[in-house]
Amino acid sequence: MQDYVHFSRFLGTSKHNNLIAVFHRLNPSPVYLEYNTWTTFLRNCNDKKFINILRQKRLIIDSKQTDKNYFKAFKELIESNFRNSSILYLILTKQCNLECNYCFIRHSSKVDRDKLMKPSIAKLGIDVWARHISGGFNKNRQYFIIFYGGEPLLNLYTLQKALEYIQLCQNRHRLPRKNLNLVLATNGTLLNRKIAKLLKRYNIKVSIGLDGIKNVNDYYRKDSEGNGTFNRVIRAMTILRQEGVDIWISSALTPYSIRYNNRFINILERYKVDQFGFNILRGKTLPFLKRKTERYHYYKMASDFIVRFSRSSEISKIYERQIEERLRLFKEEKFCIIDCGGCTGQLVIHPNGDITNCPLVSRRIQNLTNTDSKFRIWDTSITKNWQKRLPLYNKRCTSCNAISICGGGCPWNVHSISRNIALRDNSICVLNNKVFEDWLWTKQRCNTNIYRP
């Protein structure tokens, strides 16, 4: 090998049959070649044309310092996004009318469980968030206010008051109008036509919990009397469709649904859902997982299922949220900065006015009633600590092929399982590596990009 050739430490490779893909881990736009051609190149490095290609992709560099400078600039660019807020959660209540076996809210939040958020707290929360995003809304950013629970429709009164107040703030230009998304995360069982009309009036998107076809959904999603929720949710979806409300589906992936949920696509098609996402179960609040399924095995099965399901749903142009987001990153050659809003400026307001950076964390950062006008959640030690665990600061992650689509997963999941927030989130590692390999070896991509000397 000629001694002036320095390979970047971000050079990643992946072998598949007789081909190898070579790419920059931070900005993968792969070049494919025969595996034998690659090994020959590594031995003598005398193919000038290929050297030029690798130089353009920053895979061959002048010196180690080139890599260091690039990585430093890259991190600074990423860090410039940390002082931003795009999500406000208002937890209207932690009460729920259902008793789904796997519910992590039910298992995690013991504080404040029976309280309903008062309208005055919702307004204060909106004011604090408005201060976080003041100084020019970013037209290219999507903002979200998420009404969350428990079951938020158990506190319809505060929901209505909050909606009126949001509209008032928009009229006074204190909140964005076009790119502000209002989302109700509900189990759907309390929805009726009157509520659907209200939701339509305020252009709220409804994110409904539905795990799959009837027997799959009703296996875990039950009310306190043990009755399944499927029929009630379908009735709610019918009403929402009739009233023209956007429907998002949020679907928990249980070991049971992974095995028996292939016909779920029919429901998504029939109700023309606008968005849907699978949720890999999190935390150690999953007693059935400990007993029946080894955790890593479950993550693998869940990831395989998501990718398989997404391939089949592509035909109907219904895209799974996580896959769609990762494909967008590949397409736009962008780097995923964070997976979890809690690492930047996400604001969560609990029913008693406590502020946290994640809906599942109950240890408050502050309470709204004693928050001064300078409070910004991204300046707090918890948010800064969570940032430190992002893949860019983890040596093992910087040598991971899937780092560009990662964002670090869910800190709460890691903490809940291991009590050590610095560890990686294995659920996301398995999914990302699966998605990355799948994308890398799509026939269409690798067949049209093969380098021949």
Ligand code: SF4
């Ligand atoms: S820690 Fe996990 S549950 Fe909490 S906001 Fe982040 S991704 Fe969501």
Ligand code: SF4
């Ligand atoms: S968390 Fe996992 S998938 Fe993400 S960059 Fe690190 S090793 Fe890769």
